[in-house]
Amino acid sequence: MTQTAARRTYSKRSLHGQVAHDLGRRIIGGSYPEGSLLPNEEELSTELDVSRTALREAIKVLTAKGLIVSRPKIGTKVRPRGDWNMLDPDVLEWTIQTSDLTVFSRKLIEMRDMIEPAAAGLAARNHRPEQAVELVEAYRAMDASQTHQDWSAADLRFHQAMLSATGNELVGALGTLIETALITSFDYSARHARKPKESLILHRDVLDAILSRDPAAATQAMEVLLTDAREAIDRIAAAQAGS
Template sequence: MTKRSTPPSPARPRHLPVATTSSRSLYGHVVHELGQRIIGGDIKPGELLPREELLAEELEVSRTALREGMKVLVAKGLVESRPKVGTRVRDTRAWHQLDADVLAWRCALMPTEDFVRKLADMREVIEPAAAATAAKYRTYEQLRQIEEAFAAMEAAANLDAWADADLAFHEAVLNATNNELMVSLFTVIESAMATFFVLSARTAKNFKDALPLHGEVLDAIRRSDPDAARGAMLAMVEESRANMRRGSAERG
Protein backbone atom coordinates (compact mmCIF):
# COMPACT_ATOMS: atom_id res chain seq x y z
CA MET A 1 0.00 0.00 0.00
CA THR A 2 1.38 3.41 -0.97
CA LYS A 3 1.57 5.89 1.89
CA ARG A 4 1.31 9.58 1.30
CA SER A 5 3.17 12.32 3.07
CA THR A 6 1.84 13.79 6.30
CA PRO A 7 -0.10 17.07 5.90
CA PRO A 8 0.69 19.93 8.27
CA SER A 9 -1.01 19.51 11.61
CA PRO A 10 -3.48 22.23 12.67
CA ALA A 11 -2.77 24.07 15.87
CA ARG A 12 -4.56 22.61 18.89
CA PRO A 13 -5.77 24.67 21.87
CA ARG A 14 -4.48 23.53 25.23
CA HIS A 15 -7.69 24.52 26.99
CA LEU A 16 -11.26 25.32 26.07
CA PRO A 17 -11.24 27.94 23.34
CA VAL A 18 -11.92 31.63 23.36
CA ALA A 19 -13.28 33.67 20.50
CA THR A 20 -10.79 34.29 17.73
CA THR A 21 -11.53 37.98 17.17
CA SER A 22 -8.88 40.07 18.89
CA SER A 23 -10.23 41.69 22.04
CA ARG A 24 -7.29 44.12 21.92
CA SER A 25 -8.94 46.15 19.17
CA LEU A 26 -11.94 48.34 19.87
CA TYR A 27 -14.04 46.79 17.12
CA GLY A 28 -12.93 43.34 18.38
CA HIS A 29 -14.30 44.31 21.80
CA VAL A 30 -17.62 45.14 20.15
CA VAL A 31 -17.72 41.82 18.31
CA HIS A 32 -16.81 39.79 21.38
CA GLU A 33 -19.18 41.55 23.77
CA LEU A 34 -22.22 41.63 21.53
CA GLY A 35 -21.52 38.18 20.10
CA GLN A 36 -21.53 36.64 23.56
CA ARG A 37 -24.71 38.46 24.51
CA ILE A 38 -26.48 37.23 21.38
CA ILE A 39 -25.27 33.62 21.63
CA GLY A 40 -26.01 33.59 25.35
CA GLY A 41 -29.57 34.78 24.81
CA ASP A 42 -29.23 38.12 26.59
CA ILE A 43 -30.26 39.71 23.29
CA LYS A 44 -32.80 37.44 21.63
CA PRO A 45 -33.56 36.82 17.95
CA GLY A 46 -35.84 39.53 16.63
CA GLU A 47 -34.72 42.11 19.20
CA LEU A 48 -33.43 45.46 18.09
CA LEU A 49 -30.07 46.58 19.44
CA PRO A 50 -29.96 49.98 21.18
CA ARG A 51 -29.43 53.04 19.00
CA GLU A 52 -25.89 53.53 17.77
CA GLU A 53 -25.03 56.43 20.08
CA LEU A 54 -26.34 54.60 23.16
CA LEU A 55 -24.60 51.33 22.30
CA ALA A 56 -21.30 53.06 21.58
CA GLU A 57 -21.50 54.81 24.94
CA GLU A 58 -22.36 51.57 26.75
CA LEU A 59 -19.44 49.70 25.16
CA GLU A 60 -17.14 52.70 25.58
CA VAL A 61 -16.09 52.76 21.93
CA SER A 62 -16.35 55.23 19.10
CA ARG A 63 -19.16 55.01 16.56
CA THR A 64 -16.55 54.08 13.96
CA ALA A 65 -15.38 51.10 16.04
CA LEU A 66 -19.00 50.12 16.66
CA ARG A 67 -19.79 50.19 12.94
CA GLU A 68 -16.73 48.07 12.14
CA GLY A 69 -17.76 45.56 14.79
CA MET A 70 -21.28 45.45 13.41
CA LYS A 71 -19.94 44.60 9.96
CA VAL A 72 -18.26 41.53 11.46
CA LEU A 73 -21.43 40.46 13.27
CA VAL A 74 -23.39 40.89 10.04
CA ALA A 75 -20.86 38.69 8.24
CA LYS A 76 -21.32 36.02 10.91
CA GLY A 77 -25.06 36.07 10.30
CA LEU A 78 -25.88 37.23 13.83
CA VAL A 79 -27.44 40.59 13.02
CA GLU A 80 -28.90 42.52 10.12
CA SER A 81 -29.10 46.28 9.68
CA ARG A 82 -31.88 48.06 7.85
CA PRO A 83 -32.26 51.77 7.16
CA LYS A 84 -34.87 53.47 9.37
CA VAL A 85 -35.32 50.24 11.32
CA GLY A 86 -32.01 49.62 13.06
CA THR A 87 -29.93 46.57 13.80
CA ARG A 88 -31.83 43.42 14.69
CA VAL A 89 -30.65 40.01 15.91
CA ARG A 90 -31.32 37.37 13.26
CA ASP A 91 -32.97 34.00 13.77
CA THR A 92 -30.57 31.28 14.91
CA ARG A 93 -31.00 29.48 11.58
CA ALA A 94 -29.18 32.39 9.92
CA TRP A 95 -26.17 32.23 12.24
CA HIS A 96 -22.99 30.82 10.75
CA GLN A 97 -22.84 27.97 13.25
CA LEU A 98 -19.40 26.71 12.16
CA ASP A 99 -17.81 30.15 12.39
CA ALA A 100 -14.90 29.88 14.84
CA ASP A 101 -16.16 32.72 17.04
CA VAL A 102 -19.76 31.50 17.08
CA LEU A 103 -18.64 28.00 18.08
CA ALA A 104 -16.30 29.37 20.73
CA TRP A 105 -19.04 31.52 22.26
CA ARG A 106 -21.44 28.58 22.35
CA CYS A 107 -18.83 26.34 23.92
CA ALA A 108 -17.78 28.96 26.49
CA LEU A 109 -21.34 28.94 27.81
CA MET A 110 -22.70 25.84 29.53
CA PRO A 111 -23.77 23.83 26.48
CA THR A 112 -27.45 22.94 26.32
CA GLU A 113 -28.56 19.33 26.02
CA ASP A 114 -29.71 20.08 22.49
CA PHE A 115 -26.29 21.43 21.52
CA VAL A 116 -24.52 18.44 23.07
CA ARG A 117 -26.81 16.06 21.16
CA LYS A 118 -25.97 17.82 17.93
CA LEU A 119 -22.26 17.55 18.70
CA ALA A 120 -22.70 13.80 19.19
CA ASP A 121 -24.59 13.54 15.89
CA MET A 122 -21.82 15.46 14.14
CA ARG A 123 -19.18 13.13 15.59
CA GLU A 124 -21.16 10.11 14.45
CA VAL A 125 -21.14 11.39 10.89
CA ILE A 126 -17.48 12.42 10.74
CA GLU A 127 -15.31 10.30 13.00
CA PRO A 128 -16.11 6.67 12.07
CA ALA A 129 -15.52 7.51 8.40
CA ALA A 130 -12.31 9.32 9.32
CA ALA A 131 -11.04 6.34 11.31
CA ALA A 132 -11.76 4.01 8.38
CA THR A 133 -9.98 6.36 5.98
CA ALA A 134 -7.01 6.64 8.33
CA ALA A 135 -6.73 2.86 8.41
CA LYS A 136 -6.40 2.86 4.62
CA TYR A 137 -4.05 5.79 4.08
CA ARG A 138 -2.06 6.48 7.25
CA THR A 139 1.71 6.74 7.07
CA TYR A 140 4.03 5.19 9.65
CA GLU A 141 4.79 8.64 11.03
CA GLN A 142 1.08 9.36 11.41
CA LEU A 143 0.58 6.02 13.15
CA ARG A 144 3.35 7.00 15.55
CA GLN A 145 1.52 10.26 16.34
CA ILE A 146 -1.68 8.34 17.13
CA GLU A 147 0.32 5.98 19.35
CA GLU A 148 1.92 8.91 21.19
CA ALA A 149 -1.48 10.50 21.84
CA PHE A 150 -2.79 7.16 23.12
CA ALA A 151 0.21 6.84 25.44
CA ALA A 152 -0.50 10.34 26.78
CA MET A 153 -4.09 9.27 27.48
CA GLU A 154 -2.82 6.23 29.39
CA ALA A 155 -0.49 8.45 31.43
CA ALA A 156 -3.04 11.22 32.14
CA ALA A 157 -3.34 11.84 35.87
CA ASN A 158 -6.24 14.29 35.74
CA LEU A 159 -9.14 15.37 33.57
CA ASP A 160 -7.31 18.30 31.95
CA ALA A 161 -4.41 16.10 30.85
CA TRP A 162 -6.85 13.48 29.59
CA ALA A 163 -8.86 16.03 27.58
CA ASP A 164 -5.70 17.39 25.93
CA ALA A 165 -4.48 13.89 25.03
CA ASP A 166 -7.96 12.82 23.86
CA LEU A 167 -8.20 15.78 21.50
CA ALA A 168 -4.67 15.05 20.24
CA PHE A 169 -5.69 11.43 19.53
CA HIS A 170 -8.70 12.41 17.45
CA GLU A 171 -6.70 15.11 15.67
CA ALA A 172 -4.01 12.58 14.82
CA VAL A 173 -6.63 10.21 13.41
CA LEU A 174 -8.06 13.02 11.24
CA ASN A 175 -4.56 13.93 10.02
CA ALA A 176 -3.95 10.29 9.14
CA THR A 177 -6.79 10.39 6.60
CA ASN A 178 -4.45 12.40 4.37
CA ASN A 179 -7.58 14.20 3.26
CA GLU A 180 -7.10 17.94 3.52
CA LEU A 181 -10.87 18.48 3.42
CA MET A 182 -11.37 16.37 6.53
CA VAL A 183 -8.41 18.03 8.25
CA SER A 184 -9.79 21.49 7.44
CA LEU A 185 -13.19 20.50 8.79
CA PHE A 186 -11.58 19.42 12.06
CA THR A 187 -9.89 22.80 12.48
CA VAL A 188 -13.32 24.43 12.15
CA ILE A 189 -15.13 22.22 14.67
CA GLU A 190 -12.13 21.73 16.98
CA SER A 191 -13.47 23.99 19.73
CA ALA A 192 -16.76 22.10 19.83
CA MET A 193 -14.96 18.76 19.89
CA ALA A 194 -12.76 19.89 22.79
CA THR A 195 -15.87 20.83 24.75
CA PHE A 196 -17.53 17.52 23.94
CA PHE A 197 -14.54 15.47 25.12
CA VAL A 198 -14.39 17.33 28.44
CA LEU A 199 -18.11 16.96 29.05
CA SER A 200 -18.06 13.27 28.17
CA ALA A 201 -15.11 12.58 30.48
CA ARG A 202 -16.77 14.47 33.33
CA THR A 203 -19.95 12.42 33.07
CA ALA A 204 -18.15 9.06 32.85
CA LYS A 205 -17.70 7.03 36.05
CA ASN A 206 -13.98 7.23 35.41
CA PHE A 207 -12.54 9.58 32.79
CA LYS A 208 -10.36 6.74 31.51
CA ASP A 209 -13.34 4.45 30.82
CA ALA A 210 -13.03 5.19 27.09
CA LEU A 211 -9.37 4.15 26.92
CA PRO A 212 -10.02 0.56 25.71
CA LEU A 213 -12.10 1.79 22.76
CA HIS A 214 -9.36 4.25 21.82
CA GLY A 215 -7.00 1.28 21.91
CA GLU A 216 -9.28 -0.65 19.55
CA VAL A 217 -9.28 2.27 17.09
CA LEU A 218 -5.49 2.48 17.28
CA ASP A 219 -5.09 -1.28 16.77
CA ALA A 220 -7.43 -1.27 13.76
CA ILE A 221 -5.54 1.63 12.16
CA ARG A 222 -2.25 -0.14 12.90
CA ARG A 223 -3.57 -3.27 11.13
CA SER A 224 -4.98 -1.20 8.25
CA ASP A 225 -8.48 -2.57 8.92
CA PRO A 226 -11.02 0.12 7.88
CA ASP A 227 -14.13 -1.80 8.98
CA ALA A 228 -12.76 -2.46 12.46
CA ALA A 229 -11.61 1.17 12.79
CA ARG A 230 -15.05 2.42 11.78
CA GLY A 231 -16.81 0.11 14.21
CA ALA A 232 -14.56 0.94 17.15
CA MET A 233 -14.91 4.68 16.58
CA LEU A 234 -18.68 4.39 16.29
CA ALA A 235 -18.77 2.46 19.57
CA MET A 236 -16.70 5.23 21.15
CA VAL A 237 -19.15 7.91 20.00
CA GLU A 238 -22.07 5.87 21.34
CA GLU A 239 -20.34 5.47 24.69
CA SER A 240 -19.86 9.23 24.89
CA ARG A 241 -23.51 9.75 24.02
CA ALA A 242 -24.51 7.34 26.81
CA ASN A 243 -22.30 9.23 29.28
CA MET A 244 -24.07 12.45 28.34
CA ARG A 245 -27.51 10.92 28.80
CA ARG A 246 -26.55 9.52 32.21
CA GLY A 247 -25.14 12.86 33.32
CA SER A 248 -28.29 14.63 32.20
CA ALA A 249 -30.50 12.13 34.06
CA GLU A 250 -28.45 12.54 37.23
CA ARG A 251 -28.70 16.33 37.06
CA GLY A 252 -32.47 16.04 36.43
Protein backbone atom coordinates in the same frame (compact mmCIF):
# COMPACT_ATOMS: atom_id res chain seq x y z
CA MET B 1 -11.62 25.40 26.85
CA THR B 2 -7.87 25.34 26.31
CA GLN B 3 -5.82 28.53 26.20
CA THR B 4 -4.84 27.56 22.65
CA ALA B 5 -8.46 27.43 21.57
CA ALA B 6 -9.20 30.73 23.29
CA ARG B 7 -6.31 32.44 21.54
CA ARG B 8 -7.55 31.27 18.16
CA THR B 9 -10.82 33.12 18.46
CA TYR B 10 -10.73 36.44 16.68
CA SER B 11 -13.12 38.29 18.91
CA LYS B 12 -10.91 39.18 21.88
CA ARG B 13 -7.76 40.48 20.21
CA SER B 14 -8.72 44.16 20.08
CA LEU B 15 -11.18 46.70 21.47
CA HIS B 16 -13.66 46.14 18.69
CA GLY B 17 -13.06 42.41 19.13
CA GLN B 18 -14.06 42.70 22.78
CA VAL B 19 -17.20 44.54 21.73
CA ALA B 20 -17.98 41.82 19.20
CA HIS B 21 -17.45 39.22 21.94
CA ASP B 22 -19.89 41.02 24.26
CA LEU B 23 -22.56 41.50 21.61
CA GLY B 24 -22.09 38.00 20.23
CA ARG B 25 -22.72 36.46 23.63
CA ARG B 26 -25.82 38.60 24.08
CA ILE B 27 -27.21 37.61 20.70
CA ILE B 28 -26.57 33.89 21.08
CA GLY B 29 -27.68 33.96 24.70
CA GLY B 30 -31.02 35.46 23.66
CA SER B 31 -30.69 38.96 25.08
CA TYR B 32 -31.25 40.14 21.51
CA PRO B 33 -33.66 37.53 20.05
CA GLU B 34 -33.77 36.49 16.42
CA GLY B 35 -35.45 39.16 14.33
CA SER B 36 -34.99 41.90 16.93
CA LEU B 37 -33.23 45.20 16.27
CA LEU B 38 -30.12 46.15 18.19
CA PRO B 39 -30.18 49.55 19.92
CA ASN B 40 -29.12 52.36 17.61
CA GLU B 41 -25.46 53.24 17.29
CA GLU B 42 -25.55 56.13 19.74
CA GLU B 43 -27.34 54.11 22.44
CA LEU B 44 -25.17 51.05 22.00
CA SER B 45 -21.85 52.89 22.00
CA THR B 46 -22.90 54.72 25.17
CA GLU B 47 -24.06 51.51 26.85
CA LEU B 48 -20.83 49.69 26.00
CA ASP B 49 -18.67 52.77 26.67
CA VAL B 50 -16.83 52.50 23.36
CA SER B 51 -16.37 54.74 20.36
CA ARG B 52 -18.66 54.48 17.38
CA THR B 53 -15.66 53.43 15.33
CA ALA B 54 -15.04 50.41 17.57
CA LEU B 55 -18.74 49.57 17.52
CA ARG B 56 -18.91 49.75 13.73
CA GLU B 57 -15.94 47.41 13.42
CA ALA B 58 -17.59 45.00 15.85
CA ILE B 59 -20.78 45.11 13.79
CA LYS B 60 -18.74 44.15 10.72
CA VAL B 61 -17.29 41.16 12.59
CA LEU B 62 -20.73 39.93 13.66
CA THR B 63 -22.13 40.52 10.19
CA ALA B 64 -19.40 38.34 8.70
CA LYS B 65 -20.31 35.58 11.16
CA GLY B 66 -23.91 35.67 9.98
CA LEU B 67 -25.38 36.87 13.28
CA ILE B 68 -26.72 40.24 12.16
CA VAL B 69 -27.56 42.29 9.10
CA SER B 70 -27.64 46.09 8.79
CA ARG B 71 -30.10 47.92 6.58
CA PRO B 72 -30.23 51.67 5.88
CA LYS B 73 -33.14 53.40 7.65
CA ILE B 74 -34.03 50.15 9.40
CA GLY B 75 -31.10 49.38 11.66
CA THR B 76 -29.15 46.29 12.64
CA LYS B 77 -31.27 43.16 12.97
CA VAL B 78 -30.44 39.78 14.47
CA ARG B 79 -30.62 37.15 11.73
CA PRO B 80 -32.40 33.79 12.16
CA ARG B 81 -30.32 31.19 13.98
CA GLY B 82 -30.18 29.07 10.83
CA ASP B 83 -28.12 31.83 9.18
CA TRP B 84 -25.44 31.88 11.88
CA ASN B 85 -22.04 30.40 11.04
CA MET B 86 -22.13 27.80 13.81
CA LEU B 87 -18.71 26.40 12.90
CA ASP B 88 -17.01 29.76 13.36
CA PRO B 89 -14.73 29.43 16.43
CA ASP B 90 -16.17 32.53 18.07
CA VAL B 91 -19.78 31.51 17.47
CA LEU B 92 -19.00 28.07 18.87
CA GLU B 93 -17.40 29.61 21.94
CA TRP B 94 -20.36 31.93 22.55
CA THR B 95 -22.78 29.06 22.06
CA ILE B 96 -20.90 26.94 24.60
CA GLN B 97 -20.80 29.80 27.09
CA THR B 98 -24.54 30.41 26.89
CA SER B 99 -25.87 26.85 26.44
CA ASP B 100 -26.68 23.79 28.52
CA LEU B 101 -23.53 21.69 28.05
CA THR B 102 -25.48 18.43 28.05
CA VAL B 103 -27.68 19.62 25.18
CA PHE B 104 -24.69 21.01 23.32
CA SER B 105 -22.67 17.80 23.77
CA ARG B 106 -25.53 15.72 22.41
CA LYS B 107 -25.73 17.89 19.30
CA LEU B 108 -21.97 17.65 18.86
CA ILE B 109 -22.08 13.85 19.07
CA GLU B 110 -24.86 13.80 16.46
CA MET B 111 -22.55 15.69 14.12
CA ARG B 112 -19.58 13.47 14.99
CA ASP B 113 -21.72 10.39 14.27
CA MET B 114 -22.07 11.57 10.69
CA ILE B 115 -18.33 12.19 10.23
CA GLU B 116 -15.98 10.27 12.48
CA PRO B 117 -16.86 6.62 11.70
CA ALA B 118 -16.31 7.24 7.99
CA ALA B 119 -13.21 9.31 8.81
CA ALA B 120 -11.77 6.43 10.84
CA GLY B 121 -12.27 4.15 7.84
CA LEU B 122 -10.49 6.64 5.59
CA ALA B 123 -7.66 6.97 8.10
CA ALA B 124 -7.22 3.20 8.10
CA ARG B 125 -6.97 3.24 4.33
CA ASN B 126 -4.94 6.40 3.76
CA HIS B 127 -2.73 7.21 6.76
CA ARG B 128 0.96 7.89 6.24
CA PRO B 129 3.68 6.58 8.59
CA GLU B 130 4.15 9.91 10.34
CA GLN B 131 0.40 10.14 10.93
CA ALA B 132 0.42 6.69 12.48
CA VAL B 133 3.15 7.90 14.82
CA GLU B 134 1.05 10.93 15.82
CA LEU B 135 -1.94 8.71 16.57
CA VAL B 136 0.17 6.42 18.72
CA GLU B 137 1.71 9.35 20.59
CA ALA B 138 -1.73 10.88 21.20
CA TYR B 139 -2.99 7.57 22.55
CA ARG B 140 0.04 7.25 24.83
CA ALA B 141 -0.61 10.77 26.11
CA MET B 142 -4.16 9.73 26.98
CA ASP B 143 -2.85 6.65 28.78
CA ALA B 144 -0.28 8.73 30.71
CA SER B 145 -2.67 11.57 31.64
CA GLN B 146 -3.07 12.33 35.34
CA THR B 147 -5.79 14.96 35.27
CA HIS B 148 -9.02 15.36 33.31
CA GLN B 149 -7.49 18.41 31.61
CA ASP B 150 -4.53 16.34 30.39
CA TRP B 151 -6.88 13.59 29.29
CA SER B 152 -9.08 16.03 27.36
CA ALA B 153 -6.10 17.61 25.61
CA ALA B 154 -4.76 14.18 24.60
CA ASP B 155 -8.25 13.04 23.53
CA LEU B 156 -8.53 16.11 21.30
CA ARG B 157 -5.08 15.39 19.86
CA PHE B 158 -6.12 11.79 19.07
CA HIS B 159 -9.29 12.78 17.22
CA GLN B 160 -7.57 15.59 15.33
CA ALA B 161 -4.81 13.17 14.31
CA MET B 162 -7.40 10.68 13.11
CA LEU B 163 -9.16 13.33 11.00
CA SER B 164 -5.84 14.47 9.55
CA ALA B 165 -4.93 10.89 8.69
CA THR B 166 -7.93 10.59 6.35
CA GLY B 167 -5.91 12.11 3.53
CA ASN B 168 -8.76 14.55 2.90
CA GLU B 169 -7.71 18.08 3.79
CA LEU B 170 -11.33 19.21 4.17
CA VAL B 171 -12.00 16.54 6.78
CA GLY B 172 -8.63 17.20 8.39
CA ALA B 173 -9.42 20.88 8.78
CA LEU B 174 -12.63 20.09 10.62
CA GLY B 175 -10.75 19.02 13.74
CA THR B 176 -9.16 22.43 14.03
CA LEU B 177 -12.34 24.24 13.07
CA ILE B 178 -14.37 22.73 15.91
CA GLU B 179 -11.52 22.45 18.41
CA THR B 180 -13.28 24.61 20.99
CA ALA B 181 -16.40 22.44 20.82
CA LEU B 182 -14.47 19.17 21.03
CA ILE B 183 -12.27 20.15 23.96
CA THR B 184 -15.27 21.48 25.88
CA SER B 185 -17.23 18.29 25.32
CA PHE B 186 -14.26 16.04 26.16
CA ASP B 187 -13.55 18.01 29.34
CA TYR B 188 -17.21 17.95 30.37
CA SER B 189 -17.39 14.17 29.99
CA ALA B 190 -14.02 13.57 31.67
CA ARG B 191 -14.96 15.64 34.72
CA HIS B 192 -18.09 13.53 35.23
CA ALA B 193 -16.65 10.13 34.25
CA ARG B 194 -17.40 7.18 36.52
CA LYS B 195 -13.72 6.32 36.53
CA PRO B 196 -10.62 7.93 34.95
CA LYS B 197 -9.79 6.91 31.40
CA GLU B 198 -12.92 4.75 31.12
CA SER B 199 -12.96 4.99 27.31
CA LEU B 200 -9.22 4.31 26.85
CA ILE B 201 -9.76 0.75 25.63
CA LEU B 202 -12.26 1.97 23.02
CA HIS B 203 -9.70 4.44 21.70
CA ARG B 204 -7.22 1.58 21.58
CA ASP B 205 -9.64 -0.40 19.40
CA VAL B 206 -9.86 2.54 16.97
CA LEU B 207 -6.08 2.91 16.95
CA ASP B 208 -5.43 -0.79 16.34
CA ALA B 209 -7.90 -0.92 13.47
CA ILE B 210 -6.37 2.14 11.80
CA LEU B 211 -2.83 0.84 12.21
CA SER B 212 -3.95 -2.53 10.79
CA ARG B 213 -5.38 -0.71 7.75
CA ASP B 214 -8.78 -2.30 8.35
CA PRO B 215 -11.37 0.32 7.30
CA ALA B 216 -14.42 -1.74 8.32
CA ALA B 217 -13.03 -2.44 11.79
CA ALA B 218 -11.98 1.20 12.24
CA THR B 219 -15.44 2.42 11.26
CA GLN B 220 -17.09 -0.01 13.67
CA ALA B 221 -14.70 0.82 16.50
CA MET B 222 -15.42 4.53 16.11
CA GLU B 223 -19.16 3.85 16.12
CA VAL B 224 -18.76 1.98 19.41
CA LEU B 225 -16.66 4.82 20.85
CA LEU B 226 -19.29 7.41 19.95
CA THR B 227 -22.08 5.25 21.35
CA ASP B 228 -20.16 5.11 24.62
CA ALA B 229 -19.70 8.90 24.54
CA ARG B 230 -23.43 9.39 23.99
CA GLU B 231 -24.27 7.07 26.88
CA ALA B 232 -21.83 8.94 29.11
CA ILE B 233 -23.62 12.23 28.35
CA ASP B 234 -26.97 10.57 29.10
CA ARG B 235 -25.63 9.37 32.48
CA ILE B 236 -24.43 12.88 33.30
CA ALA B 237 -27.86 14.30 32.42
CA ALA B 238 -29.65 11.67 34.52
CA ALA B 239 -27.36 12.31 37.50
CA GLN B 240 -27.88 16.06 37.29
CA ALA B 241 -31.63 15.65 37.00
CA GLY B 242 -31.64 13.50 40.14
CA SER B 243 -29.45 15.79 42.21
